[in-house]
Amino acid sequence: MDGIDHLADERNKAQFDVDAMKIVWAGSRHAFEVSDRISKLVAADPGFRKDNRPMLGRNELFKNTLRKAAYAWKRIIELHLSEEEAAKLRFYVDEPAYTDLHWGMFVPAIKGQGTEEQQQKWLPLAYKMQIIGCYGQTELGHGSNVQGLETTATFDPQTDEFVIHSPTLTSSKWWPGGLGKVSTHGVIYARLITDGRDHGVHGFIVQLRSLEDHSPLPGITVGDIGMKFGNGAYNTMDNGVLRFDHVRIPRDQMLMRVSQVTREGKYMQSDVPRQLVYGTMVYVRQTIVADASCALSRAVCIATRYSAVRRQFGSQDGGPESQVIDYKTQQNRLFPLLASAYAFRFVGEWLKWLYTDVTQRLQTNDFSTLPEAHACTAGLKSVTTTATADGIEECRKLCGGHGYLCTSGLPELFAVYVPACTYEGDNIVLLLQVARFLMKTVSQLGSGKKPVGTTSYMGQIEHLMQCRSNVQRAEDWLKPSAILEAFESRAARMSVACAQNLTKFTNPEEGFAELSADLVEAAVAHCQLIIVSKFIEKLLQDIPGKGVREQLEALCNIYALFLLHKHQGDFLSTGCITAKQASLANDQLRSLYSQVRPNAIALVDAFNYTDHFLGSILGCYDGNVYPKLYEAAWKDPLNDSVVPEGYHEYIRPLLKQNLRTARL
Ligand SMILES: CCCCCCCCCC/C=C\C/C=C/C(=O)SCCNC(=O)CCNC(=O)[C@H](O)C(C)(C)COP(=O)(O)OP(=O)(O)OC[C@H]1O[C@@H](n2cnc3c(N)ncnc32)[C@H](O)[C@@H]1OP(=O)(O)O
């Protein structure tokens, strides 16, 4: 606007090499270069404009999303983008669409659960988008309880087909994204029935709409489930409802990697665990952790830049007022979120490695790490999405009144993000899965079976049950060993306490239900330990760039000590630390905030977000917030006329009546 960088002074304060940090954030120089190039390409293309989204009605909004998705695909083809570049392009277009489910769940479900033959048949069609798919699992009556699904797939040996049927209203598929108006096909989860026997839930590829005129195929009733939370936001997605009335599909459309039905109707199970039917969820939960760092960093970037621009109180001798970022309360709310964004980034990187490792093992029939992969993806998905959703809302409040404007970008970001706490597994339900895994680990401690991976700390259970932190000065909390010991002993003691309490119940399932709130807390403690320890491990790697390591160390310590402060009840009640040590942690936290303060703007610049992607006047790179807010207000459709529509109908008669009353 005025061409001036209003945050230049802030940028000059940075004590580290921002370009080097950009590469650490991206994961590698290659990842940075792809991300940088594609984000600028999207930002420069008027076809990907998004600032009008909150003003559009549902039909207009949805049609606009269809246009953008088609245009994105056209650009992907024209520019010969690789799979990695295409995924980045969809990410920076930043609009939930049926393509998320097509690429994010339909394709992975076929890859993970289809046989070689099935993959060869279906994947080329999906890759070219000659078919568009969704992931049809959840029903009106059941989501969390997958084993409770009611849709049936009954084998008919006469015709070598499955008959897909929705026997009840509650068996209607409900929620699948892309189903409502777009998908031609779906991976549909249904109870497999052969010869009158129910073999539980399996996946089937079912064609839903004609490839000629898009009308639903015979026996299929399909539509959108209606408006969701927030303006714009997730309403660009056609979450759908679907009913089957005895729809027939060929036998080879059952995804048969895990189990098969023969021509004679015999049910056969491979020697792979049946849980592989849930494999797509494990894959997506892992991507959701990486995505949490993106969403949180975006909100934090907006709130940090605006906190440096915004001044309130504190003027001395007619000088400028204080920047709100200098208030310790603002720092205490903002900097732990900044640190969390980095922490989630690194744990997301690690989780991707874990997922790749388990996938490679599965290919050689090594299933030993599957339970851990399930527990880690479930737990980290839960903890990072909860913190991110809460964090985005906190960032909105950190921006004061202006944060409530749609032009701040924060209301829409929150509305789009918050269902992540529910989809791909309700966060509490997933933590209970982690708790089951922890209870199993604790119960095996005496058996000589050594805990491995993320539970290996339990191998030193005797030490962890009785150790006392030896922190004596605030600076002692900067030692990774002091932090790790406190987090490990807290997690171990909470798990062991639950396990001991469970032994008081004669029926273990009853005990588990009764103690579920405590079990969830133990699971959170375990997951927070994983995040802290993966951040510490990241710091053991070679980190090039002036001052980069120092900044990351400060952020790692902020993340850990903030959690320690927030959950000090856990640390104190389990006797891992004393009240004095908790207070020293808080002293150290304050001094870490002072260390980060001059670097705060550079630390959010390292995310390398374009103004287009941020979609926020408050977070714009140049910090020229006020003229932009002022100008944007006049562009609101309500300001198209000075006197509003409806004046003659509703305002004028009222004013006249008031005049008459006043004369009386
Ligand atoms: C950077 C860009 C990234 C972009 C990211 C964008 C992502 C795109 C997102 C798009 C947006 C929305 C899409 C949303 C899609 C959906 O929501 S799909 C539907 C998801 N539904 C769920 O998640 C349902 C949750 N419920 C469950 O998973 C199961 O029902 C539950 C695990 C809760 C229980 O299952 P049961 O079969 O009843 O199991 P249980 O008896 O408890 O356990 C038996 C046994 O199995 C083990 N287990 C369970 N699940 C798994 C698994 N997934 N993998 C491996 N093992 C599993 C469990 O631990 C038990 O083991 P044990 O040894 O016998 O104890």
Ligand SMILES: Cc1cc2nc3c(=O)[nH]c(=O)nc-3n(C[C@H](O)[C@H](O)[C@H](O)COP(=O)(O)OP(=O)(O)OC[C@H]3O[C@@H](n4cnc5c(N)ncnc54)[C@H](O)[C@@H]3O)c2cc1C
């Ligand atoms: C935006 C969005 C997109 C979605 N996209 C898809 C999709 O593409 N495909 C698809 O198949 N599904 C999709 N879903 C559905 C989603 O996966 C489910 O909503 C989710 O798994 C939660 O299940 P539920 O709705 O049955 O919740 P419920 O299980 O009914 O949860 C309700 C409450 O009960 C609690 N609860 C449930 N069980 C327990 C328990 N055992 N112990 C303690 N508390 C419990 C929960 O914590 C929660 O508080 C989507 C959902 C949303 C919101």
